[in-house]
Amino acid sequence: MQVRVLAAIIRKEEDIYVAECPEVGTVSQGYTIEEALENLKEATELYLEEFPIPDVPHPLLTTFEVAINV
Numbered sequence: 573m574q575v576r577v578l579a580a581i582i583r584k585e586e587d588i589y590v591a592e593c594p595e596v597g598t599v600s601q602g603y604t605i606e607e608a609l610e611n612l613k614e615a616t617e618l619y620l621e622e623f624p625i626p627d628v629p630h631p632l633l634t635t636f637e638v639a640i641n642v
Contacts, residue, residue, distance in 0.1 A: 577630075578593050578595050578596065578616065579593065579594055579595060579630060579631060579633065580592070580593055580609060580612055581593075581594060582605055582608055582609065585601075587603070588601045588602065588603055588608070589601060589602055589603070589604065589605050589607070589608035590608065591605075591608040591609050591611065591612035592612070593612060593616050594631055595625065595630070595631065596616055596619060596620065596625060598612060598615045598616045598619050599612070599615070600612040600614070600615045
């Protein structure tokens with residue numbers, strides 16, 4: 573068994589947290605951050621059983637500013 577570290581993006585939507593893995597495209601949710609992340613892990617492991625991904629580097633995550641007229 574190989575262990576791979578993947579990225580997770582978590583955002584709050586109303587009363588749930590939505591977690592997404594950008595490298596694979598899997599998405600899941602939960603009522604807590606921990607639950608959303610655990611559900612994402614399970615969904616990603618199931619997905620990778622059918623669709624293995626090649627060994628590629630992590631995506632670059634950064635931030636940027638935009639001007640908004642308020």
